[in-house]
Amino acid sequence: MAGPLTLDQVDIALLTALTEHPRAGDLELSRSTQVARATVQSRLRRLAEAGVIADWDPTLDVAAAGYEVQAYVTLEISQGALDEVAADLAAIPQVLEAYVTTGSYDVLCRIATRSHPELQATLVRIDQSASVVRSTSVMVLSTLVAPRVLPLLASTEPPPSRRAPAYRA
Known part of the structure; x- marks a missing residue:
């Protein structure tokens, strides 16, 4: 491979x-x-x-589409319940993405809603998952660095050539 x-x-x-x-x-x-x-x-x-x-x-901008209230939510889940939590989160349209993480929490989610009441309802729905033990949410106020990849890719040095040096007789 x-x-x-x-x-x-x-x-x-x-x-x-x-x-x-x-x-x-x-x-x-x-x-x-x-x-x-x-x-x-x-x-x-x-x-x-x-x-x-x-x-x-x-690339879609959810805020421009009317979903201006955004938050990150960390989840602590029951042992071995990753598949159940994945299914529960996938069923909630306001969950834009979710990642398995290391550290104090097991999952990090990004959610977007049109209003604070809808945000609250979404957080309650996430907490209703039988496998979610605890959640913590953090509101997004503004974007400091937009998602990007090119600076990372352009910053890496290419590896040395694997070609053997050419010698003259």
Whole structure:
């Protein structure tokens, strides 16, 4: 099994161009990155197959869609109840995402609602899960750093070449 994909400068340039102009086609990406169109196509296919490009969906802003009240909720759950909690959370549309974590709590969720009463109702619904022992919520006031990936990908140094040095006789 192959390890994680190693990204080079061409990959980073393509991902940056695609992030800045998500509707750009292969030809436009080829021009903006100064890379051959066939290279763009093969690189994008490789990035998608490796899961680096997770999807081609638009990025949706829940606040702009009217769900301005957002919170993070940590859950302490019963031992061995992860599947039940996952099903309970998946059944609540206001739960945008949930992650299994280490530390004092077992699960971290992000939720969004239209109002504070709806937030309260959502928190009560989460707490009604038989497997939730305790929950703690923290309101989001504003976004300090928006979700991002490119600075991380661009900051890593490429690994040294595995090619053996060429020697002259």
